[in-house]
Amino acid sequence: MKKTILLAATSLIIWSCSTPKKQEEKTVEAPVESGLTVSSSDFGQMPDGSAVSLFTMKNDNGVIVKVTNYGGIITSLIAPDKDGNMGDIVLGYDSLSGYLKSSPYFGALIGRYGNRIADAKFSLDGEEYQLQANDGKNHLHGGVKGFDKVLWDASSFKNETSAGVVFSRVSPDGEEGYPGNLTAEVTYALNNDNELTFEYKATTDKKTVVNLTNHAYFNLTGDPSQTILDHELELPANTFLSIDNTLIPTAQTAVEGTPFDFTSATLIGARIGEENEQLAFGKGYDHCWVYTDSSDSLKFGGSLYDPSSGRLMNIYTMEPAIQFYSGNFLDGKLTGKGGINYQFRTGLCLETQHYPDSPNQPEFPSTVLEPGQEYYTKSVYEFTTK
Structure with a gap:
């Protein structure tokens, strides 16, 4: 990954004041020397009639990333294999209705807190906060209506090195039980090095906890009827967090x-x-x-390789850890894109993040955000072949 690329998503951030009820398709053309584009189109309506948009990012190499402002969901990621054949390497649905009906966080933006919080509660400065319990007795991925199930304000942008979308919203004080009005801004950006950058920012007016991530399900074969068991995974981590039978870390x-x-x-x-x-x-x-390199600088976070297609995904992140989920709860009941039923272990997740249950385990790296501070983190997913 080239160091000169890492600032690609940090300029030209545009804040949208409100979600439009109706958007016409538009394309923002990149400079003459680049084929980078981002366009938006209609993706249906929420139950209350609010318009939902689908944004399509394209680069010079034919990589296409489609995202929607409902839940910040990546609905499609098309990348070449070793022979130049293009394939969609993420699981999801063909239309908004699938995501509204039932989705195990396919491609979603996760918050306020990615992963689990034990007993759906935590304390700050002696005050206990009761969260929504949506995973047995525990709280998972922000609760019953987390960041993955809300409509975000969204604006597209482009500059000389990248094209993307900025998602923004204010999570009100008390939403799903969390304290503070949290102002969040998340940027997805694609560049011509086939890098997809996730940049997360947040501020609060009251002490709170934050742990944002993305929950894309990858299958680098481009054929989700195949399992991910023949993928090769590398993680630069000498330790992992052992769990109990409710998946809460114990050691x-x-x-x-x-x-x-x-x-x-x-x-x-x-x-x-x-x-x-x-x-x-x-x-x-x-x-x-848990990464061996504990620094908060951008560092190598792992790689995923599919020998059959030659597709290789490299991850770079500022986060201290990564959650690897091997699609164990996919059971064939969900019909995804192209009418394919997603079977056991036909997709996997690699979620860069802080540790699960950090608010209740003070020896873990802190996820507390204070008023006057800015939460900031970035992860880069690079798609190449070998």
Whole structure:
């Protein structure tokens, strides 16, 4: 990844004051020397009649990323294989109705808090906050109506190196039980190095907790009828967080000598079926890996490779950890794009983030945001072949 690219998403941020009731399709042309474009089109309506938009980012290499302002969802990501054939490498639905009806966070922007919070509560300065319990007794991915289930204000932008979309909203004090009015701004940007950048910003008027991420389900074969078990995964992490049977972290554990060692590229299916209490609790991999490099600078966060297509995804992140979920709860009941039923382990998630349940575990890196501070983090997903 070229260092000169990393500031691509930080300029020309446009704030939209409100979500339009109706948007006509428009295309913002990039400079003459670049084929980068971003366009918007109608993607249906919310139950209250609010218009939903679909934004399409394209680069010179034929990479296409489609996102909607409902939930900040990535609905499609089309990238070339080793022979130049294009394929959609994320799971999702063909229309808005699928996402409104039932979705296991396909492609969604997750907040206020990605992952789980034990017993759906936490305390700040001696005051307890009760959250919505939507995963048994625990709180998951922001609650019953998290950031993935709301309509965001959205504006497209382009500059000389990238094209993208800025999503913004104010999460009101008390939403899903969280304190403070949280002003959030999230930028998705595509460049000509086939890098998709996620840039997250937030401020608050009251002490709160924040942990934003994206929940795309990847299948680098481009054929979601195939499992992800033949993908090779590398994670630069010497430890992972052991969990209890409700998937709440209990300890930081060395990966060496366990099925959780991905310090060198390893087939996902190689050890996923082993007898192991942690694999049994997660029904496979559904754990948080702690990066060996604990700095908050942009660093290598892992790679995913599909030998059959030659597609390779490299991750760079400022976050201290990554949640690897191997699609263990996909069961064939959801009919996705192209009428395909998504079967067991036909997609996986690699969510850059802070640790689960950090608000209740003071030894974990803090996710507290104070008034006057700015929450800021960035992750880059680079798509190439070998």
